[in-house]
Amino acid sequence: MGDVSSLFPEGIKHLDDLPHTIHTAIIMGLGFLSFDELPRDERPPKKIWFMPDEMKSWWSFVERKRKEEAGGDGHTSGGDMTKNKATEGLLV
Secondary structure, eight states, X not given: OOOGGGGSOTTOOXXXXXXXXXXXXXXXXXXXXXXXXXXXXXXXXXXXXXXXXXXXXHHHHHHHHXXXXXXXXXXOTTOOTTSSGXXXXXXX
């Protein structure tokens, strides 16, 4: 299939040499394709892709959700990890 250079008009060798309209369309398309690499629940709905304020809110939501899932208070439900059957009788 090649790369995005197959979309360039004749004589254009680099993405930055394109007219801004074509350049912007290619960059946006690559951005939209990158959404497929995200988990389904983090992909923004198509209806907001061209709405900068809604997209900003979406990414803020995703960031908060990730922090909540990974965050926590550092407490594990397994209790004190330094005292268990594997460490019994050992100096910890």
